[in-house]
Amino acid sequence: MVGTTGDAGETRSGRGGAGGLPRRMAGRVLDMLLPPDCPACHQPVDRAGLLCPDCFRSMRFIADPCCARCGQPFAASAPGGAGRVCAPCLDAPPPWRSGRAALSYDEWSRPLILRLKYADRTDLAPLLARHMVRAGRDLLGEADLLVPVPLHRGRLFRRRYNQAGLLAGAIGRIAHLPVLPDALVRVRKTPALARLGAGARQEVLRGAIAVRPSRRERLVGRRIVLIDDVMTTGATLGACARAVLAAGAASADVLVAARAPDPARADANGWRASVG
Numbered sequence: 001m002v003g004t005t006g007d008a009g010e011t012r013s014g015r016g017g018a019g020g021l022p023r024r025m026a027g028r029v030l031d032m033l034l035p036p037d038c039p040a041c042h043q044p045v046d047r048a049g050l051l052c053p054d055c056f057r058s059m060r061f062i063a064d065p066c067c068a069r070c071g072q073p074f075a076a077s078a079p080g081g082a083g084r085v086c087a088p089c090l091d092a093p094p095p096w097r098s099g100r101a102a103l104s105y106d107e108w109s110r111p112l113i114l115r116l117k118y119a120d121r122t123d124l125a126p127l128l129a130r131h132m133v134r135a136g137r138d139l140l141g142e143a144d145l146l147v148p149v150p151l152h153r154g155r156l157f158r159r160r161y162n163q164a165g166l167l168a169g170a171i172g173r174i175a176h177l178p179v180l181p182d183a184l185v186r187v188r189k190t191p192a193l194a195r196l197g198a199g200a201r202q203e204v205l206r207g208a209i210a211v212r213p214s215r216r217e218r219l220v221g222r223r224i225v226l227i228d229d230v231m232t233t234g235a236t237l238g239a240c241a242r243a244v245l246a247a248g249a250a251s252a253d254v255l256v257a258a259r260a261p262d263p264a265r266a267d268a269n270g271w272r273a274s275v276g
Contacts, residue, residue: 010179039121039127043055048123049123051127059103060104061102061131062103062259066100067084067085067086067089068083069089070094071256071259072259074086094234094237094241094254095252096238096241097253098138098139099253099254100138100253100256101135101257101258101259102131102132102136102257103258104260105230105258109257109258112124112127112128113229113230113257116128117159125163125169128167128170132167132255133174133175135255136255140171140225143223143225143253144177144224144250145178146227147168147179147184147224147226147240148162148165148167149226149237150164150184152190164227165179167228167229168181177225180215182215183211183215183244184209184211184212184240184244185211185212186208187208188207190204190205190208204235205235205236209240209243216247220248221248221249221250223253224251224252225255226240226241227254229256230259231254231260232260237254241254
């Protein structure tokens with residue numbers, strides 16, 4: 001992760017400086033040797049890390065109207081009411097304060113995220129991060145610290161990187177915010193959550209995520225934005241939010257690359273279907 005790391009493990013993003021020009025020149029040379037292409041369809045593009053016009057138009061970027069708590073897009077503004085909060089979030093409020101997502105998790109965004117997550121396409125993190133910054137600009141404007149959702153050490157060993165950590169680092173560099181990449185730890189291994197509903201996910205994650213003791217003091221009184229790739233039921237982010245709030249954080253918000261609807265409640269409040 002690019003940046004300087006303080007005594008407490010915080011990574012601070014650089015704001016330019018003497019190293020910026022050589023990096024830009026090196027990037028131009030690389031673009032001449034290996035012409036950049038669209039990460040979604042491999043058509044030529046002007047600059048590395050950009051989507052081609054066709055793929056950009058196909059992406060379903062989430063903007064208002066959407067739920068202010070979970071980021072799920074509404075089909076119209078009326079279901080959210082004046083507070084722009086969906087009925088499920090009113091019935092069972094998540095432990096975080098506000099949540100936003102850059103994209104709907106669908107046939108266009110899913111391949112990008114899965115390549116980042118499983119196929120060593122770490123170059124996709126800055127692309128997704130730019131859209132996350134756009135979607136979460138209000139959250140980031142109030143934030144003190146970015147904290148990624150952790151992987152269990154066994155999964156991290158096999159994958160070699162944490163995609164949420166890469167996203168947090170890229171967002172930190174763009175938004176000039178510090179990142180505490182190891183603030184949270186999975187204290188026990190949990191099974192895959194993809195086929196589980198909200199209740200089962202919450203039960204599986206109960207007590208599975210905790211604040212690393214050596215990082216606890218860095219969270220006290222600070223406004224935290226939790227970073228992850230995809231939110232479905234919000235169970236994992238909820239476990240993270242509870243952990244940082246219990247450690248003394250002033251607040252917790254969530255920002256994700258893509259929002260997938262919880263299948264058990266995807267039709268509530270006129271939510272647009274995001275997955276087939």
